[in-house]
Amino acid sequence: MTGAPTRWGRMLEEAGIRTTSQRLLVLDGLGRHRLPVSAQQIHAELHEQGERVGLTTVYRTLTSLAAAGLVHTFTQAGEIVYRLCGPAKHHHLICRSCGLVIERVEEEAMAGFRAEEVYGTCATCAGTS
Amino acid sequence: MTGAPTRWGRMLEEAGIRTTSQRLLVLDGLGRHRLPVSAQQIHAELHEQGERVGLTTVYRTLTSLAAAGLVHTFTQAGEIVYRLCGPAKHHHLICRSCGLVIERVEEEAMAGFRAEEVYGTCATCAGTS
DNA sequence: CAATGAAACGATAATGGATTTCATTGCTGT
């Protein structure tokens, strides 16, 4: 695990998480998706592509990545889904219809309420283009 | 089930849901809470007060009430919670810290995005009074 | 380069909220 650290390796290093092949695989799996994905889905995709990573490890990795702030978690249809997020402080607009996630940097305080996650319908799905 | 319909009875009637004693009990249980509550909690409270309503029925009742738009559902810590809501079209601000729910009638479209549920931190909890 | 201890891994079992099943009960309209 020595040598030129890849993009994922650098991320883990900076977050103080030891780099392992399994964690790199999970990050790689995450990185292929723009929309949030579940731990089960990542596990299944890794399995399909011939990689052997335990489901437990996928869950553990995602949890520590979330704790480190590298990924954000949402809840969709009763399951936890994960998404790689940029480092800038931001909140999210999540479309309930298509799953689209928009990262918003601006602070939008509504009546003193600090928004962190906004669920709703995106312009495309609302037909209000 | 004939005679003077109570507040709950009227609500069910208008929603096209047949009035039963169990459904009235569930509505009554809901009505005692300002913050969202889980089906299990309602079931436990009814049981404590000596009422015999099956957990299944509590779930079914809450689901149909939600379908009729009389209650709104949220997700907290992996479980579904329910809250009686006013009839006016509105969206919600939900504080992740204290659970407070604010009903907002105004339309706040952000960049074409129609907000339905906003999770975040309320003014009190943020100390930003 | 072997020994050591800590961290990580992963198969399996356990947990717990939610749903389905199905036999029974109770309305409702004729």
Next chain:
DNA sequence: ACAGCAATGAAATCCATTATCGTTTCATTG
């Protein structure tokens, strides 16, 4: 009263997630 249908609820089932625990990997030390 009666047929038909909706509602009920105990038990079984589902399924995502977490806990357990023996094994493996890795960095460090002698």
